Amino acid sequence: MFTINLKINKELYQLDELFPFSIAIVDLIYDGDIQLAINDLKETNISETLETLNKLSDVYDEIVDPEMYSPIYFNEFNKYMDESGTDINKMKNGTFGGYKDLVMRFADKDQYEEAHSFLDLLFKTGFDTAGTSELKGTLLLEEGKLDEGKKWLEKAIDEDPTLASAYSSLGQMYFNNGECNKAIECWEHEISIAPNHIVTYFMLADAYLMQNEKEKAVNILETLIENDEKNLLARYQLKNILTEMGEEEKAEEHKKQILNTEPVYSSDIEIWSRLQFEEGNFEKAKNVIEKFLETSPDLEHLKIILIVPYIKLGLRKKACELLKEFKDERFWYFYGKKELFEKFLNEEERKVCEIY
Numbered sequence: 096m097f098t099i100n101l102k103i104n105k106e107l108y109q110l111d112e113l114f115p116f117s118i119a120i121v122d123l124i125y126d127g128d129i130q131l132a133i134n135d136l137k138e139t140n141i142s143e144t145l146e147t148l149n150k151l152s153d154v155y156d157e158i159v160d161p162e163m164y165s166p167i168y169f170n171e172f173n174k175y176m177d178e179s180g181t182d183i184n185k186m187k188n189g190t191f192g193g194y195k196d197l198v199m200r201f202a203d204k205d206q207y208e209e210a211h212s213f214l215d216l217l218f219k220t221g222f223d224t225a226g227t228s229e230l231k232g233t234l235l236l237e238e239g240k241l242d243e244g245k246k247w248l249e250k251a252i253d254e255d256p257t258l259a260s261a262y263s264s265l266g267q268m269y270f271n272n273g274e275c276n277k278a279i280e281c282w283e284h285e286i287s288i289a290p291n292h293i294v295t296y297f298m299l300a301d302a303y304l305m306q307n308e309k310e311k312a313v314n315i316l317e318t319l320i321e322n323d324e325k326n327l328l329a330r331y332q333l334k335n336i337l338t339e340m341g342e343e344e345k346a347e348e349h350k351k352q353i354l355n356t357e358p359v360y361s362s363d364i365e366i367w368s369r370l371q372f373e374e375g376n377f378e379k380a381k382n383v384i385e386k387f388l389e390t391s392p393d394l395e396h397l398k399i400i401l402i403v404p405y406i407k408l409g410l411r412k413k414a415c416e417l418l419k420e421f422k423d424e425r426f427w428y429f430y431g432k433k434e435l436f437e438k439f440l441n442e443e444e445r446k447v448c449e450i451y
Contacts, residue, residue: 103154109147116175117144119164123197124189127159131188141179167197169212183220191222195230202234210234225255233264241268259289266298275302290322300332312336327353327363331370357383361394365435368400372439377404396425399432403439406447415448 117132120141125132129149136142152158176182194217201210214231218224232247245268251261266281282299286292296319303312316333319326330349337346354374358367364387371380381404388397399421405414421429436450445451 106150111144113141113144113175113179114148115164116179117141117148118159119167119172119175120186121145121148122159122161122164123193124183124186124191126190126192128190129159132186135186135188136179136181139179139181139185141181144179161193169209169216172213173216183216186220189220189222191217191220195226198230198234202237207234207238225251225258225261228254229258229261229264232261236264236268241272244268257288259285259292262288263292263295266295270298270302275305278302279306293319293323293326296329297332300336304336309336309340313340325356325359327356327358327360327367331363331366358387361387361391361397364397365400368403369435369439372403377407380404381408396428399425399428400435402448402450403435406440406444411447418448418450 120136121127121129121132129145129152133142133145133149136145148158194213198210198213201207201213211231211234214227214234217227228247228251232244232249232251235241235244235247238244245265248261248265248268251258252265255261262281262285266278266285269275269281270278279299279302282295282302286295286299289295296315299315300312303309303315313333313336316329316336319329320333323329330353334346334349334353337343337349350370353367353370354376356367358364364384368380368384371377381401384397384401384404388394398417402414402417405411405417418429433450436445440450
């Protein structure tokens with residue numbers, strides 16, 4: 096085995112072939128805790144390498160970094176395990192957070208064989224088998240292997256009935272298959288365990304509506320609003336359902352609540368703006384959106400909504416500059432908002448910035 100001698104401030108460090116793997120183990124299995132790795136693996140061929148890594152970490156704060164060992168594939172990982180005389184079962188104090196992230200990165204690249212190989216190795220440790228089963232089931236669903244995915248998700252729930260995310264994935268599978276009753280059952284169970292899973296309330300409302308159970312859709316959205324009065328999107332959907340049910344007075348009350356509440360969530364900005372535009376409150380919409388963007392500059396895509404109040408308020412130069420920015424850099428987003436411009440700007444106003 097070759098070694099590299101590294102001299103720093105008169106201190107000599109010997110780096111062997113296992114050095115990159117020692118970083119991988121610490122990063123993937125111990126979430127950066129070198130001492131935990133040393134304690135678990137002191138009887139292996141990699142123990143001295145880990146000690147060297149520990150000393151170097153005093154010199155280089157960010158030495159435990161994926162760039163130091165990536166990419167790493169399953170066969171390579173297994174080869175290093177053999178060379179280091181270690182075994183994943185020896186890593187008793189591992190937390191495996193980075194390891195699961197690695198699995199997800201392979202899945203994101205459609206490299207499912209690699210992802211499953213790493214997962215199957217993780218099962219041998221007995222570490223969080225419910226969570227690992229859920230992850231395997233989710234990946235299988237992504238691959239379109241619905242029966243296998245369902246089996247693994249149900250296995251995860253059998254082991255841990257409080258695993259809300261497994262119910263969420265199962266519900267999505269049933270919903271996509273048109274099995275709304277089963278989806279509803281899963282999602283109802285999910286929010287009974289995790290009432291803070293906001294998106295699931297909306298999914299449940301959609302499922303109820305597909306079953307023509309409007310009262311239940313109203314009830315679930317009202318429950319969400321009781322838990323979070325500032326959720327304007329829930330009020331907006333509730334308003335629309337109540338209107339369809341002929342409950343005009345209740346629908347109008349929710350509309351007033353939205354108009355008189357300043358949005359705090361980015362997902363509420365557009366629906367809030369649309370209602371303000373309907374009421375002719377262009378100055379108010381402009382001020383609130385600009386203020387929101389000042390505190391959340393990463394949400395630049397919301398700027399396109401400002402084109403409407405800018406044109407309405409005579410700020411044509413600003414409107415045209417914004418429009419050019421989106422046409423040049425985010426045309427797909429501009430194209431998706433053409434309906435907004437057609438609804439709230441007349442033909443003459445659209446000509447100002449050549450919105451066609």
